[in-house]
Amino acid sequence: MGYAVVLGEALVDLLDAEYDGQPVYRQAIGGGPLNVAVAVARLGGDVQFVGSLGDDALAARIRAFLGAAGVGLAGAVTVPAPTALAVATFAGPEPDFRFYGEPRSYALLTADDLDVALVEGADVLYCGSIVLLDPPVRAAARRAWSIAGALRVFDPNVRPRLLGRPGALERLREVVAEFAASAHLVKLSTADAELLYPREPVEGVAAYLRELGAGTVVVTLGAAGALVAAGPDVVRIPAPKVRAVDATGAGDSVMGALIAELLVDGEPADPAGWQQRVAFALRVAGLVCESPGGAVAMPTRADLSRRFPS
Structure with a gap:
C-alpha cells in the first residue's frame, strides 16, 4: 500500500460554546x-500533509496533533505568520x-516550496478547499497536480465568507473546472x-463535472446520503441512521474514507464498486456526526466495526 499527499490548509477553529453561563x-x-x-x-x-504552518504556539499544537494522529509532515513548511483562525458560529447543524x-x-x-519527490511518489494526491483562492498556494497545487503520477482527487469545499470580492465566485468556478477536468474523483457537498x-440540480452538477473530464463525482447530501456519478447513471446512496450531534468534518471524513480505500484497493473497476466505497464513506461520516468536533471525531476501522457490525 502506497501513500497519499493531502495539500491544503491547517488552522485553528474557534467554536461557539458556553461555559458557566457565559459565551x-x-x-x-x-x-x-x-x-x-x-x-x-x-x-x-x-x-x-503538505501546506504552510505558522510560527507560533498554535502551529506547534497543529504539528503535534498531526504527528500524534499518524500524519506525516515532510512536506509542511513553517512561515513567519500567526496561525489563521476560523471562528465558527452555529445557526443550524x-x-x-x-x-x-x-x-x-x-x-x-509557494510552488517553489513544494516537495516534488514527495508528490511524485504518492499513490493519491488530494487538492482543494480554500487555499485555491490564494494565488501562491494555487500555483503550488497546480504544480503538484501536473507532476502527480497518482490518482488525483479534488474537493472545492467552498467557504462563502471568503468570496466577498467582486468576481471571486466566477474565478473559483474557473479553478474548479480546471482541477475537475483531470481529476479521477471529485467530491463536493450540496x-x-x-x-x-x-439553480442547477445536483444531478446536473455531477453530470457537468463528468462532462468536463472528472472520472467519478460524489455529491454529499447530508442526512440524505450521497449521489454517485461513476457510469451512465447517477445513483443515490442512503446514509445510515445516526444520532447526529455535530456535522463538523463529516464531508471531510467522506473524502478521507474514499482516499483510504483508494490506497487499499486502487480505483474500483465499475460503478458498483464506487457505490460500495461511498456507502462505506457514509458510515464513516455518520460516526463522525455522533461525536463533537471535526478532526478529533475521525474514527478507526475498529470503531466502524463496533458501530456498524453488519
Missing part, C-alpha cells in the same frame, strides 16, 4: 484538508465560518454545488 470559544484544530488527512490516517492509510489573520498562515505555500452552480 466562550472552544479551540479546535481544523481546516478541511487537515481533517481529510487525519481521517485517512485513522483508517490505516499512510498520508502526508452546519457551522458558519469567518476567517481571521493576515497574512493567512495557510496561504503562504452547499458547494448550489453556490457554484445556482
Whole structure:
C-alpha cells in the first residue's frame, strides 16, 4: 500500500460554546484538508500533509496533533505568520465560518516550496478547499497536480465568507473546472454545488463535472446520503441512521474514507464498486456526526466495526 499527499490548509477553529453561563470559544484544530488527512490516517492509510504552518504556539499544537494522529509532515513548511483562525458560529447543524489573520498562515505555500519527490511518489494526491483562492498556494497545487503520477482527487469545499470580492465566485468556478477536468474523483457537498452552480440540480452538477473530464463525482447530501456519478447513471446512496450531534468534518471524513480505500484497493473497476466505497464513506461520516468536533471525531476501522457490525 502506497501513500497519499493531502495539500491544503491547517488552522485553528474557534467554536461557539458556553461555559458557566457565559459565551466562550472552544479551540479546535481544523481546516478541511487537515481533517481529510487525519481521517485517512485513522483508517490505516499512510498520508502526508503538505501546506504552510505558522510560527507560533498554535502551529506547534497543529504539528503535534498531526504527528500524534499518524500524519506525516515532510512536506509542511513553517512561515513567519500567526496561525489563521476560523471562528465558527452555529445557526443550524452546519457551522458558519469567518476567517481571521493576515497574512493567512495557510496561504503562504509557494510552488517553489513544494516537495516534488514527495508528490511524485504518492499513490493519491488530494487538492482543494480554500487555499485555491490564494494565488501562491494555487500555483503550488497546480504544480503538484501536473507532476502527480497518482490518482488525483479534488474537493472545492467552498467557504462563502471568503468570496466577498467582486468576481471571486466566477474565478473559483474557473479553478474548479480546471482541477475537475483531470481529476479521477471529485467530491463536493450540496452547499458547494448550489453556490457554484445556482439553480442547477445536483444531478446536473455531477453530470457537468463528468462532462468536463472528472472520472467519478460524489455529491454529499447530508442526512440524505450521497449521489454517485461513476457510469451512465447517477445513483443515490442512503446514509445510515445516526444520532447526529455535530456535522463538523463529516464531508471531510467522506473524502478521507474514499482516499483510504483508494490506497487499499486502487480505483474500483465499475460503478458498483464506487457505490460500495461511498456507502462505506457514509458510515464513516455518520460516526463522525455522533461525536463533537471535526478532526478529533475521525474514527478507526475498529470503531466502524463496533458501530456498524453488519
